[in-house]
Amino acid sequence: MKLIKRLLANLVDIFVFLAVIVLFFIFVIPFFLPDGEGLSITMAAIVLIVIILTVFLLQWPFMKVNQTIGKAMMGLRIVSVNGERPLTVGIVLQRELFAKVFTCYFMCFPVLFGREGKHDIVCETEVV
Numbered sequence: 001m002k003l004i005k006r007l008l009a010n011l012v013d014i015f016v017f018l019a020v021i022v023l024f025f026i027f028v029i030p031f032f033l034p035d036g037e038g039l040s041i042t043m044a045a046i047v048l049i050v051i052i053l054t055v056f057l058l059q060w061p062f063m064k065v066n067q068t069i070g071k072a073m074m075g076l077r078i079v080s081v082n083g084e085r086p087l088t089v090g091i092v093l094q095r096e097l098f099a100k101v102f103t104c105y106f107m108c109f110p111v112l113f114g115r116e117g118k119h120d121i122v123c124e125t126e127v128v
Contacts, residue, residue, distance in 0.1 A: 005074040006127055012070030013059075013096075020054050056093075063092045071127065082124040095123040 024047065032043070062068050066078045066087055078095065080087040120126050 002076075002127075005076055009068065009070030009074040009076055012073055013068050016058060016069055017055050020051055020058070024051055024054075059096070060089075063089045063096075066092055068092075068096060076127050078125050079128050080124060081120075081126050085124060087125065091123055091125065095120070095125050 028050075029047065059068055062072050065072075067076070071077060078087065078092055080091070085091075
C-alpha cells in the first residue's frame with residue numbers, strides 16, 4: 001500500500017510541475033510575446049528559471065513540514081534515518097531534486113521492488 005501511495009504522490013508532484021509549465025505557456029508567454037515572435041534563448045532560459053522557482057514556491061509550505069504536495073495528499077512524509085541530523089527544508093529539497101530531476105529514472109526503480117531508493121540513501125531519508 002505504501003508503494004502505491006508513493007507512486008501516486010510522485011504522480012501528483014509531476015502533475016503540479018507539468019500544470020505550471022502548461023499554464024505558463026498558455027497565459028504568461030503570450031503576454032510577453034503578443035506579436036507571435038519566437039522565444040529567444042535568453043527568454044527560454046528565463047522562462048525555465050521562473051517555472052522552476054514557481055514550482056519551488058508552491059512546494060515550499062509543504063517542504064517546511066517534510067512533505068511535498070503529493071506526499072501531503074497521500075498522507076506521507078519524509079523523515080531522517082540519521083538521528084543526529086535533523087531534517088531541514090534544504091535536505092527535503094535536495095532529496096526531491098535527486099529523486100525527481102536528476103536520478104529518478106535511474107535510481108528510483110529499486111523503490112518499485114520494495115527496496116530503498118538511492119536518493120533516500122544519499123540524503124539519509126525515508127518516506128513513512
